[in-house]
Amino acid sequence: MATVPTFLAHGPWAREDVSVSWSDEAYVPEPATVEAADAAIAALKARSSPSHDGLSTRMARHRVDEHGRLHLDLQPIRWALRLLPGGAARSMTGQCVVRSHDGRWLAGRRAEWVATWAGRWTLGAGGAVDVGESPMRTLERELQEEWSVTAERIRGEALLLLPNEVVMFVGVAWLPPGAEVERDPEHDEHDWWPADIDAWPDHAEPSLRALARMIEAAG
Template sequence: MTQAPAPALLARGPWDAAQVRVVWRPEPFEPAAPTVQAADAAIRALRDRGSPSHDGVAARLVGFSATGAGLELELQPLRWALRLVEGDASQSISALCVTRDSEGRWLAGRRAAWLSTWAGRWALGAGGAVDEGESPFDTLTRELQEEWSVTPNRVVGEALVRLPHQAVMFVGQAWLPEGATVVPDDEHDEHAWWPADIDAWPPEADEPLRRMARLLA
């Protein structure tokens, strides 16, 4: 089996919220006709298998600049379903909030079978598409609250990563206060706290997850 290429690291933090500046273009992204058709087919396929996923507006990375002062992102609106196009997600940008407890353990959740991406697979923390007009830094805490009903006491922007299928991910890391309790939403059918030591993770922790954790650790 051919292994998928590793993600490309575009920029490396750490950044706090004030160091991530976002400029939004008013005009939405206009994909080519074949890409529109592929997005139409992808969203139909989701609905045919009973997924409640809805099409809408998300964000696309137009450009970025990383300096000692922080990270500047230029974004524009795009159709949400474009992120589903196989091999070309049109630079749609999502945020991943890798989450750790006060003991350094890693929050992991198995994604429900109805989801549009990573269905049935384990993932770290919380994540999702950046909403129109939103900063990806704010997406981190929004997704963590929506998926796990918990608020961190510290959040750091860690990296900007381009995935092999031309999607972009803004990766952050959040730490929960001592005694915090997570409550999973319906996007997860199982969850666990994996050990602080990545080498002690269970077999369901695949290599991309271990690679991501080592980048952050």
């Protein structure tokens, strides 16, 4: 199994550069996978974490055309599959990295009760792509839901395949001068890390530094 993300496609993409088509047919996993997902949800409930199981989004196919535009074929999938270490079946998530007008990076520590990345620091906002939703819209929605703020501009950066078979659509949002964030209950602490990635605190994980360097390299 891979231990680092695989790049499926590179941006940058504006909103109009990302198109989606939807299948009405939901993804059907093997019975053993269903049992594993049931067990994962039960484990969340055992530690009093809201499960929110239901339908989410799976990427069936993708392509980049001759103009650099990204086209995604999506279908419904059970949300709980994203909890499986190697069986997420290309469930799709959006990760909106947030930068202030002067280049600082918004970092938040996930609360201990949440389903994913509990107790760990992340960059910006992130979450599952809802059924019927474009990943570009996911970035905007998660930014508003998690930090109660609207971006001055948002750009898609990359499509990644994570080691657990989750597909991550990465984008970056720039906030206007004077914008103030208000964290949601899924975060118990937040900070603005310096524009210089080398000056980040020790608790910034290597994967976050790598993600930020990828965004910087894209300009």
